[in-house]
Amino acid sequence: MADFKVIETQEEFDKAIKSRLAQKDRELEEKYKDYLSPEDVTALKTDFDKQLEEANKTLKEAQDKISSFDETVSSLTQRAEAAENKLLKNKVAYENKLPIELSDRLIGQTEEELKADAEKLSGIIKPQGAGAPPSYIGTQRASSGGVEAGMMQLAEAIGQQFAR
Incomplete structure (x- = not known):
């Protein structure tokens, strides 16, 4: 024990325990190397909140588009059903030799x-006249090919309405 030297100043004390403190610092760094600092956690949270806000905005835009598409589909479906119903009424009126003007007066949903x-x-x-077929689509008369031409005109008109 002759080597023991009494430490009398703070500087001597700091010098004597410096290596021990460095060892403890290395142990703590090793123990907590996979942990995040509070600053890193705050930065990650801020980034996550920003991404979440952008995702929610994108989701809302997508839901708005879907809603708009649903309304469009519903509107087009109603128009198509109305056109099909009118076409069916015109067909039945023609087959029964009724004036086409009366086709809207027919009642029923099925053929x-x-x-x-x-x-x-x-x-x-x-019936109109002696065997004269009923008028069809405006002023056009049903004749050989006239009915087919009228049906084609009606189908084209309906198609053009749906193309809009």
Whole structure:
């Protein structure tokens, strides 16, 4: 124990324990090397909040688009059903030799219901002239190919409405 020297100043004390403090610092660094500092956590949280806000904004925009598409599909479906119903009524009116102007007066949703109503109506209304076919689409008369041409015009008109 002759080597023991009494430490009398702070500088001597700091010099004597410097290596021990360095060892403890290395141990703590090794122990907590995978941990984040509070500054890193704050930066990550800020970045995450920004990404979450952008994702929510994108989600809302997508939901708005879907809603708009649903409304468009619904509107187009209604228009298509109305056009199909009108075409079916025109067909039934022509088949029963009714004036095309009366096709809107036919009642029913199915072809059978429309045919039954058209038969009742044709019993009340006399045919036009002696065997002359009913008028079809405006002023055009049904003749060989005239009905087909009229149907094609009607189909094209409906197609053009849906193309808009």
